[in-house]
Amino acid sequence: MARICILGAGSWGTALAVLLVGNGHTVTLWSHREEEVLAMQRTSANESKLPGVVLPREIRYSSQLKEAVKNQDLLVFAVPSKATRETAKKIKDLIPEDQKIVSVSKGIEEGTLYSQTQILEDVLKGALTAALSGPSHAEEVVRRIPTLVVAASKSHDLALLTQELFMNANFRVYISPDLLGVEIGGSLKNVIALAAGMSDGLGYGDNTKAALITRGIKEITRLAVAMGAKEDTLAGLSGIGDLIVTCQSMHSRNRMAGYYIGQGDSAQEAMDKVKMVVEGVYSARAARALGQRYGVDLPIIEQVNRVLFEQMDVRKAVLELMGREKKAELDHCSW
Ligand SMILES: NC(=O)C1=CN([C@@H]2O[C@H](COP(=O)(O)OP(=O)(O)OC[C@H]3O[C@@H](n4cnc5c(N)ncnc54)[C@H](OP(=O)(O)O)[C@@H]3O)[C@@H](O)[C@H]2O)C=CC1
Ligand SMILES: O=C(CO)COP(=O)(O)O
Numbered sequence: 001m002a003r004i005c006i007l008g009a010g011s012w013g014t015a016l017a018v019l020l021v022g023n024g025h026t027v028t029l030w031s032h033r034e035e036e037v038l039a040m041q042r043t044s045a046n047e048s049k050l051p052g053v054v055l056p057r058e059i060r061y062s063s064q065l066k067e068a069v070k071n072q073d074l075l076v077f078a079v080p081s082k083a084t085r086e087t088a089k090k091i092k093d094l095i096p097e098d099q100k101i102v103s104v105s106k107g108i109e110e111g112t113l114y115s116q117t118q119i120l121e122d123v124l125k126g127a128l129t130a131a132l133s134g135p136s137h138a139e140e141v142v143r144r145i146p147t148l149v150v151a152a153s154k155s156h157d158l159a160l161l162t163q164e165l166f167m168n169a170n171f172r173v174y175i176s177p178d179l180l181g182v183e184i185g186g187s188l189k190n191v192i193a194l195a196a197g198m199s200d201g202l203g204y205g206d207n208t209k210a211a212l213i214t215r216g217i218k219e220i221t222r223l224a225v226a227m228g229a230k231e232d233t234l235a236g237l238s239g240i241g242d243l244i245v246t247c248q249s250m251h252s253r254n255r256m257a258g259y260y261i262g263q264g265d266s267a268q269e270a271m272d273k274v275k276m277v278v279e280g281v282y283s284a285r286a287a288r289a290l291g292q293r294y295g296v297d298l299p300i301i302e303q304v305n306r307v308l309f310e311q312m313d314v315r316k317a318v319l320e321l322m323g324r325e326k327k328a329e330l331d332h333c334s335w
Helices: 011-022 034-043 081-094 116-123 156-166 179-201 206-227 237-248 253-262 267-274 279-294 299-309 314-322
Strands: 003-007 026-030 060-062 074-077 100-103 128-133 147-153 171-176
Touching: 003 011, 011 026, 011 074, 011 156, 034 060, 074 081, 081 116, 081 279, 100 116, 100 156, 116 128, 116 179, 128 156, 128 179, 128 237, 147 156, 147 179, 147 237, 156 171, 171 179, 179 206, 179 237, 179 253, 179 279, 179 299, 179 314, 206 237, 206 279, 206 299, 237 253, 253 267, 253 279, 267 299, 279 299, 299 314
Parallel strands: 003 026, 003 074, 026 060, 074 100, 100 128, 147 171
Antiparallel strands: 128 147
């Protein structure tokens, strides 16, 4: 059994603490807020993040990074993606150089356009990193609803270790060497989910949603492959799998934010209503910039950016998408 510290006591970090303790590991859940730690200790619950869930007594809680990350076999990074770099900097001098780290956050950093494990490797030179991703809403994982995800790492050993530590009868973990593909799939699906939510907010139907999922995965795949990822990865759990769940689920924070925007709210108003982190808003600009860097056409992602940051009316965004030049469905085809 392993000693594991989870950094970030949001809905996902907390659900994974429940899962990992259930797997028999010694788990410390770190929150950056002392009062949250005290509340979880006192009530055995994280009411604002996972309402109604009783947290097992075996979970240890800490708001002290130094004690939380000390002597851990594995660190799990579950902070919002925009907090990954600052959190990594804070633990830099507290952990061994070859610390094993699994990132479960989904997002691309604006500015550097780095994925989560690229940020970790940038700050924590020598750290061994993996990403765990796939269709896995915390609210369902914590209720032991059968869930399948993928653990990706450049290190076969770390992929295997991640699989070993996280997998149980209700949580099936595949492994993959395509770390980039898994992280791009997990991050960019959030941007498409915002579009799916906008479609719901506008009162559009299943046809529109199916079209967004289908053409959305095409965009994500085009970009990921141009960056060096494997096409198959985007047809997998951290590609189409995660895109389907996020675009359809009542639990999805990104779909819900999109819904509010479709109903007329600004991006900020929508995020305030959702209360939890809406990663797609942060990854949208990065996705657009990656498209420009790699010369890849990303029409849905482009319109999401215009709605989020350039005050474009959502209906106009849809009209423009529908009125694009006539095309063949396949990128490369001949008769
Ligand atoms: N929820 C889910 O089902 C899944 C989420 N993910 C990914 O996991 C990551 C975390 O998401 P999720 O748990 O849902 O987010 P939540 O919004 O539920 O929680 C985020 C947590 O991070 C804390 N936090 C905010 N800023 C910082 C900071 N600067 N340093 C440390 N902690 C901070 C928040 O604290 P405070 O309360 O003070 O704001 C809160 O406890 C995201 O990248 C998400 O995409 C991946 C798969 C499933
Ligand atoms: O990544 C997730 C599920 O796999 C969570 O998606 P949301 O952030 O949209 O809730």
